[in-house]
Amino acid sequence: EEARYRARVENLPAVIYQVAPDDDRRTMYVSPHVETALGYSREEWLGQPDIWMELLHPDDREQILAAHDLHNETGRPWSREYRLIANDGRVVWFRDVATLVRDDDGHPEHWLGVQLDITELKAVEGELRSARDELEQRVAERTAELEAANKDLDSFGYSVSHDLRSPLGALNAFAHLLRTREAERLSADGAHLLRQVEANATRMTNLVEGLLEFSRLGRKAVTR
Secondary structure, X not given: OHHHHHHHHHOOOOEEEEEOOOOOXXXXXXXXXXXXXXXXXXXXXXXXXXXXXXXXXXXXXXXXXXXXXXXXXXXXXXXXXXXXXXXXXOEEEEXXXXXXXXXXXXXEEEEEEEEEEOHHHHHHHHHHHHHHHHHHHHHHHHHHHHHHHHHHHHHXXXXXXXXXXXHHHHXXXXXXXXXXXXXXXXXXXXXXXXXXXXXXXXXXXXXXXXXXXXXXXXXXXXXX
């Protein structure tokens, strides 16, 4: 039974370990996969009580050690993600899950844990994060472009309002005055042409008003 149990544990693609429930973090057992994952033999791991602490990534060490001490004191289940430095200098991400095993009288015997290599998962997360950041940047750029376009549209509306409507109104008024005041001296064709000028000036004014109304649609609330 022990041989079958050991075969199952030692062939798992994860680091199985037992750690003493005290402050020295002494490793009581570690599975052979530790050599595959980190490049250290079981003998090295078992012979150096502080090896896990020494291999912690500098950016994770303070937080993880503080959490370790807290869980060791309270006996609550442990679940953390952190980085270890492998023998060849690689940075390996682990998800570490452990529980405190107690004897029949409730006294702590050891921590039983599993370390899963999640380096590839973290790499994918990093790629997704980069893609998300790039997408957010592109959205911000497109938003800025849209805001610039809206400003251009506002400028266009201002130009249409002040630079086109006034001349068109004057043209229409002058044509009407000419047609009415000089009616006796105008031929029938001349009067007809002036009416065409008035009609087309009025039509152009309506088109300008339509353009202005269209330019303001984006800033109006939707009305069913």
